[in-house]
Amino acid sequence: MSELLTIRDLRVSFPTHQGRVEVVKGLDLSLGRERLGIVGESGSGKSMTGRAILRLIRPPGRVTAAEMTFDGQDLMALPERRMRALRGARISMILQDPKFSLNPVMTIGRQIAEALDAHERPSRGERRTRVRQMLERVRIADPDRVARMYPHEVSGGMGQRVMIAMMLIPRPALLIADEPTSALDVSVQAEVLELIDELVRDEGMGLILISHDLALVSRFCDRIMVMAGGEVVESCAAADLRHASHPYTRGLIEAVPRMDETRDWLPVLDRAARAGT
Amino acid sequence: MIELRNVAIAYDGHRVVEGASFAVPEGGSFALVGESGSGKSTVLKAIAGLAPEREGTILVDGAPVPPRPTLESARLMQMVFQDPYASLHPRRTVDAALSEPLAIHGLKDRDARVERALRDVGLDRRFRFRYPHQLSGGQRQRVAIARALMLEPRVMLLDEPTSALDVSVQAEILNLLKRLRAERGLTYLMVTHNLPVVGFLCERMAVMQGGRIVEEAPTAALRTGDFATEYARHLHGATGADLMGPDLLEPESVDTAPMETEK
Numbered sequence: 001m002s003e004l005l006t007i008r009d010l011r012v013s014f015p016t017h018q019g020r021v022e023v024v025k026g027l028d029l030s031l032g033r034e035r036l037g038i039v040g041e042s043g044s045g046k047s048m049t050g051r052a053i054l055r056l057i058r059p060p061g062r063v064t065a066a067e068m069t070f071d072g073q074d075l076m077a078l079p080e081r082r083m084r085a086l087r088g089a090r091i092s093m094i095l096q097d098p099k100f101s102l103n104p105v106m107t108i109g110r111q112i113a114e115a116l117d118a119h120e121r122p123s124r125g126e127r128r129t130r131v132r133q134m135l136e137r138v139r140i141a142d143p144d145r146v147a148r149m150y151p152h153e154v155s156g157g158m159g160q161r162v163m164i165a166m167m168l169i170p171r172p173a174l175l176i177a178d179e180p181t182s183a184l185d186v187s188v189q190a191e192v193l194e195l196i197d198e199l200v201r202d203e204g205m206g207l208i209l210i211s212h213d214l215a216l217v218s219r220f221c222d223r224i225m226v227m228a229g230g231e232v233v234e235s236c237a238a239a240d241l242r243h244a245s246h247p248y249t250r251g252l253i254e255a256v257p258r259m260d261e262t263r264d265w266l267p268v269l270d271r272a273a274r275a276g277t
Numbered sequence: 278m279i280e281l282r283n284v285a286i287a288y289d290g291h292r293v294v295e296g297a298s299f300a301v302p303e304g305g306s307f308a309l310v311g312e313s314g315s316g317k318s319t320v321l322k323a324i325a326g327l328a329p330e331r332e333g334t335i336l337v338d339g340a341p342v343p344p345r346p347t348l349e350s351a352r353l354m355q356m357v358f359q360d361p362y363a364s365l366h367p368r369r370t371v372d373a374a375l376s377e378p379l380a381i382h383g384l385k386d387r388d389a390r391v392e393r394a395l396r397d398v399g400l401d402r403r404f405r406f407r408y409p410h411q412l413s414g415g416q417r418q419r420v421a422i423a424r425a426l427m428l429e430p431r432v433m434l435l436d437e438p439t440s441a442l443d444v445s446v447q448a449e450i451l452n453l454l455k456r457l458r459a460e461r462g463l464t465y466l467m468v469t470h471n472l473p474v475v476g477f478l479c480e481r482m483a484v485m486q487g488g489r490i491v492e493e494a495p496t497a498a499l500r501t502g503d504f505a506t507e508y509a510r511h512l513h514g515a516t517g518a519d520l521m522g523p524d525l526l527e528p529e530s531v532d533t534a535p536m537e538t539e540k
């Protein structure tokens with residue numbers, strides 16, 4: 001089976017004073033062992049899509065889908081207990097800021113080992129070896145020392161590498177990375193993404209990279225979906241992004257200042273159709 | 278308009294900036310770029326009079342900057358911060374935020390000035406009596422800019438003014454800042470890590486690393502990558518992800534290490 005994840009007509013809604021509002025409006029997606037980028041601005045529904053796949057949207061939020069299958073299993077029908085076994089082990093998620101995702105009072109080594117213990121029963125020796133190997137794979141030079149450190153003792157870039165180690169140690173088949181580098185310095189961003197990219201390729205995993213940064217996503221993904229207002233407005237191969245036809249995608253591309261900027265004014269998206277700014 | 282000569286700044290005796298010197302002419306637009314911890318925001322704070330432990334000379338409009346902000350320095354220069362969610366008082370309406378500097382400085386015509394300020398930053402008057410939580414990020418940043426302009430300062434200190442905004446909103450705010458500068462002959466000093474934004478809004482830039490200015494260059498260097506120091510080239514290479522640049526046109530050239538992408 002080549003399809004890793006198939007979604008048909010995914011809808012996510014939340015109740016408001018004005019009634020239920022759909023934040024994802026009928027999304028279709030099929031993903032193999034490839035790298036898919038979901039791009040959109042705040043409120044486009046991109047993060048909600050990522051969360052819905054892991055069934056992390058709690059009531060009063062409501063998720064419906066005609067189909068949501070991961071590796072042959074119907075995610076919508078899976079009991080919560082089995083879903084919990086799947087999270088982390090088969091589908092992992094990396095979030096924006098390692099500062100908020102790591103446990104501040106637990107050493108890095110223990111946190112990574114805990115991620116492993118949750119899904120396997122390794123012996124003590126094996127656990128130690130796997131943690132050290134994983135830290136080496138995320139290019140941490142002195143793994144034994146770092147394993148004994150606490151999250152506040154490492155930089156943001158290293159914290160995010162620790163997160164990646166933690167997420168990948170159970171060897172998941174699909175990694176969802178939601179703005180994995182937005183909280184990091186520009187010079188570290190590329191490093192972290194290259195690392196994710198390398199590991200994803202080595203393991204033959206699927207990747208969903210969620211970001212507001214069109215340029216970044218086009219660099220690291222095979223395919224791109226552009227979302228706006230809960231809908232997919234454009235879907236294309238990353239290499240074809242410069243031929244993107246939808247006015248919203250074009251608007252997004254044009255609105256970003258370039259390194260070789262010569263324009264006096266940046267074109268802005270026509271917001272008449274949408275409320276706000 | 279702004280001149281720094283051999284400025285050193287410390288927090289609790291710990292030096293974070295050393296030997297910083299640069300000058301921005303009246304009406305100029307200058308950027309300080311660098312990574313977190315490079316000291317760029319600290320320099321900005323020192324110019325605003327918010328970093329008491331400093332040595333060296335900081336002149337704004339020919340006069341030394343007082344150790345703490347004063348009424349006069351507030352009229353001369355104003356600051357806009359990165360996060361408009363954090364820089365506006367959550368329990369004050371837009372009207373109150375904009376009127377307060379006028380009241381403090383005893384300026385008349387408050388009503389008309391607030392109306393004009395809203396118009397200048399492109400905000401409809403219906404926003405005047407709203408609270409920050411009723412505004413979007415872009416609208417809040419417009420309010421923050423309007424508030425900074427209430428006293429008609431000649432210098433604007435901008436600390437990552439668009440980093441917290443979506444790209445399409447960023448474009449609007451950048452256009453707004455550019456227009457305001459052209460209309461009022463403002464002098465800008467901006468701190469950012471976003472080099473393309475520097476290319477759009479500024480003429481000159483200083484690259485900071487570990488508390489020192491390692492290079493000063495015209496922003497035209499961003500187009501060619503023609504920097505003297507390796508660190509500046511590295512920083513420039515790491516941001517090579519601009520759309521429609523070589524990266525998107527030739528995806529296979531992307532895999533090179535950041536150090537090698539330029540030059």
